[in-house]
Amino acid sequence: MRINCPHCGTRPVEEFTFNGDASVQRPASNDPKTMDQWFDYVYLRDNPKGRFDEYVHHSSGCRAWLVVTRDTQTHEVFGVVTARDHAKKRVKA
Numbered sequence: 001m002r003i004n005c006p007h008c009g010t011r012p013v014e015e016f017t018f019n020g021d022a023s024v025q026r027p028a029s030n031d032p033k034t035m036d037q038w039f040d041y042v043y044l045r046d047n048p049k050g051r052f053d054e055y056v057h058h059s060s061g062c063r064a065w066l067v068v069t070r071d072t073q074t075h076e077v078f079g080v081v082t083a084r085d086h087a088k089k090r091v092k093a
């Protein structure tokens with residue numbers, strides 16, 4: 001698998017570290033009544049089959065945080081954006 005880093009170009013997957021689901025959203029409140037939401041946020045993850053947004057660190061390259069959209073079965077990569085651009089897009093939605 002090869003990943004097209006927005007800063008470095010297409011690089012082998014061995015240069016990257018995968019860091020989990022990029023669709024999880026931090027609860028807005030610290031109120032103790034939201035502890036169930038915090039438990040879900042910290043500990044519970046889906047194991048999807050198919051298209052998946054995932055945080056990836058270019059640990060052996062530019063050290064940028066990226067969000068890679070890929071198929072978990074075929075490993076086909078559909079897109080790569082910086083984590084910053086992903087967060088901006090999420091705020092607008």
Ligand SMILES: [Zn+2]
Nearest residue numbers: 005008058062
């Ligand atoms: Zn890079």
